[in-house]
Amino acid sequence: MADTPLAWWRRQGLRFRLSVVAAAVLAAALALSASVLLNVLDRALVDTIDETTWQQAQTVRVHADAGTLTNPITTNDGTIVQVIDASGRITHATYGTDRLVPLLGARERARVLREGTARFMDGRPYAIPGPLRVVAVSADHGRTVLAARPVGEIQTSVGTAGRVLLVGTPLLVVVLALASWVIIGRTLRPIAALRRGAAEITHTARSRRLPVPESRDEVHWLAVTLNGMLARLEEAEQRQRALVSDAAHELRSPLASIRLQLEVALGHPEGQDWPETAEGVLEDAMRLSRLAEDLLALARLDERGGVPARSEPVDLDEVVRQTVDRYGEARLTVCDPVVVRGDALDLSRVLTNLVDNAVRHTSSKVEVALTRDGVLTVTDDGPGIPEADRERVFNRFTRLDSGRSRDEGGAGLGLAIVRETVRAHGGTVHLEDAGPGLRAVVRLPPAL
Structure with a gap:
């Protein structure tokens, strides 16, 4: 099946299509301009002839009315003039002009006088090659002055201009198509x-960037935008690789522990305390389960691109009360009514992770407070975290070497989940000194 012209056109390169379109538009514009130019030129030249002929006819009329008209009539520009009396007889004429046949018949003279416009006529019957432009002016005593000038030169000039434009x-x-x-x-x-830079970027050259032109035009900003996208993709890939590496490292420890306990139990079954072995394996399995849940939560947050799973009104004070009631070590000091927009389960997970950390590291008490401006605080009186590390602990798989990072503290994903979830809800979270202890401060925008 043969391709249609439209399909062929779409397969052509952008440079070819732009050049053809530019040449076509230019050709149409030049053709239209040439046509207008020729028409304007012809009209201007004819108007000039009409004006000159009209002035010559008026001059003859004035002399005819004054009775000073000579015979033959003398003109300096070659204008043909006839003076016709009321009976249609030619009384005066320029030298060499027909004195028997008027340039215009009686009916045509009446029409020209009535309309007040010039008209074309064939000059060959009067031994004049080409057309004539004739005007008529009324004089006294029913006389009519006819004046005519040949316009063959005008047609020659316009034709010459047309041929020049036709070739040029x-x-x-x-020329302009080649320039385009x-x-x-x-x-x-x-x-x-x-395009060449993008073709050179492969999975083995992730740090490559596209060339940025020096000109501050759209292509420059396109290259800058694409390089920014490549940087974000590279950063996301690095985070993903780090996540996979850290997850594999975290999974190896409980799996190795489970394997070791089972190998020892199976190697010495007669002296093995099977309930104790089952408890150890169950503990490691629970650790694996918590790690899998945390990884799934982070994957869902990344997949949603910083947007909560649901956006609905949530009574944050109810979420806080229900969560704190599950902890005997935690005490609710302030709980003002606050409504925020988001997902209740995600917000409950935020508070659960914060209270878990506080209970795990506290010395005697954990205090939770919620004020009506959407500020949620969880405070413990444990060893705290050095100020230099308070931002770093929000990174994934980050555990400090202090007392707050004991093995029962998990894989270091709890605070990362907290920050990602709070950001998805349009809030912020940070850690500050509680003197003694540590205070986690979460700010969420109340719903309007």
Whole structure:
């Protein structure tokens, strides 16, 4: 099946299509301009002839009315003049002009006088090659002055101009099409450089960037935007690789522990305390389960791109009360009514992770407070965290070497989940000194 012209056109390169469109538009514009120019030129020349002929006819009329008209009539510009009396007889005429047949018949003279406009007529019956432009002016005593000038020179001039345009316009289109081809090619050269740069970027060259042209145009900002996208993709890939590596490292310990306990139990079954072995394996299995749940929570947060799973009104004070009631070590000091928009389960997980950390590291008490401006605080009186590490602990798989990072503290994903969830809800979270202890401060925007 043969391709349609539209399908063929779509397969052509951008440079070719732009050049053809530019040449076509230019050709149409030049053709229209040439046509207008020729029409205007012809009209201007004819108007000039009409004005000169009209002035000559008026001059003859004035002399005829004054009775000073000579015979033959003398004109300096070659205008043909006839003075016709009321009976249709030619009384005066320029030298060499027909004195028997008027330039215009009686009916045509009446029409020209009535309309007040000039008209064309064939000059060959009067031994004049080409057309004539004739005007008529009324004089006294029913006389009519006819004045005419040949316009063959005008047609010759307009024809010459038309031939020049007919030859010059295509040449100009060709020249400008070639110029467009060169200019468009140079304009698209940075895009070709971007394409080559993108083709060179592979999975083994992730740190490569696209070339950025020096000109501050759209291509420059396109390259800057694409490089920013590559940087974000590289950063996301690095985070993913780090997550996989850290997850594999965290999974290896409980799996190795389970394997070791089972190998020892199976190697010495007669002296093995099977309930104790089962408890150890169950503990490691629970650790694996918590790690899997945390990884799934982070994966869901990354998949949603910083947007909560649901956006609905949540009574944050109810979530706080229900969560604190599950901990005997925690005490609710302030709980003002606050409504926020988001997902109740995710917000409950935020508070659960914070209270778990506080209970795990506290010395005697954990205090939870919620104020009506959407500020949630969880305070313990444990060893605290050095100020230099308070931001770092929000990174994934980050555990400090202090007392707050004992093995029962998990894989270091709890605070990372807290920050990602709070950001998804439009809030912020940070840690501050409680003197003694540590205070986690969460700020969530109340719903309007």
